[in-house]
Amino acid sequence: MIAFTLNGQQVEFAGDPETPLLWVVRDTFKLKGSKFGCGAGLCGACTMHLNGKAIKTCVLPVTVAAGKTVTTIEGLAGDHGLHPLQTAWITHNVPQCGYCQSGQIMAAAALLEETPTPSSVDIDRALSGNICRCGCYPRIKAAVLAASNSEAGAGDDEPALFYDATGQGGQA
Numbered sequence: 001m002i003a004f005t006l007n008g009q010q011v012e013f014a015g016d017p018e019t020p021l022l023w024v025v026r027d028t029f030k031l032k033g034s035k036f037g038c039g040a041g042l043c044g045a046c047t048m049h050l051n052g053k054a055i056k057t058c059v060l061p062v063t064v065a066a067g068k069t070v071t072t073i074e075g076l077a078g079d080h081g082l083h084p085l086q087t088a089w090i091t092h093n094v095p096q097c098g099y100c101q102s103g104q105i106m107a108a109a110a111l112l113e114e115t116p117t118p119s120s121v122d123i124d125r126a127l128s129g130n131i132c133r134c135g136c137y138p139r140i141k142a143a144v145l146a147a148s149n150s151e152a153g154a155g156d157d158e159p160a161l162f163y164d165a166t167g168q169g170g171q172a
């Protein structure tokens with residue numbers, strides 16, 4: 001039996017300990033916000049938080065989560081409402097098809113937890129493993145910058161930058 005905390009609730013999984021965490025969360029606990037994209041740790045659609053760190057769960061055996069805290073997009077909003085990133089995502093009308101978006105937001109949330117006012121390069125690095133086939137990168141980046149402003153309560157004069165999926169950075 002593998003026990004862990006999922007979005008604040010104690011849960012137990014009695015199946016194969018090698019089952020990827022993504023499938024346990026989706027199939028056993030019926031939280032479908034985290035997506036299956038590549039299944040190889042390459043696209044980030046399956047990103048959740050494990051003890052607060054962004055992690056790709058399609059290649060992570062559920063046994064690694066034993067005794068730890070898992071947060072999915074469904075658990076990101078707090079008692080006081082949406083996470084600032086979720087609000088910024090709405091304001092900036094970020095998604096196109098939406099498939100990658102929970103992973104993008106979870107990766108960005110882990111970044112803001114560690115680095116509340118990230119630089120443009122910080123954002124590029126943190127999101128370089130999250131692919132958006134619709135090419136929403138400029139809006140994703142603008143939303144992360146907006147959310148970081150809102151969290152820090154301070155201004156940020158950086159323009160909305162081109163997001164380079166290779167993680168090399170760049171400005172349009």
Ligand code: FES
Binds near residue numbers: 035040045
């Ligand atoms: S589905 Fe996990 S990284 Fe692509």
Ligand code: FES
Binds near residue numbers: 096098099101132
């Ligand atoms: S919004 Fe379609 S893949 Fe990102």
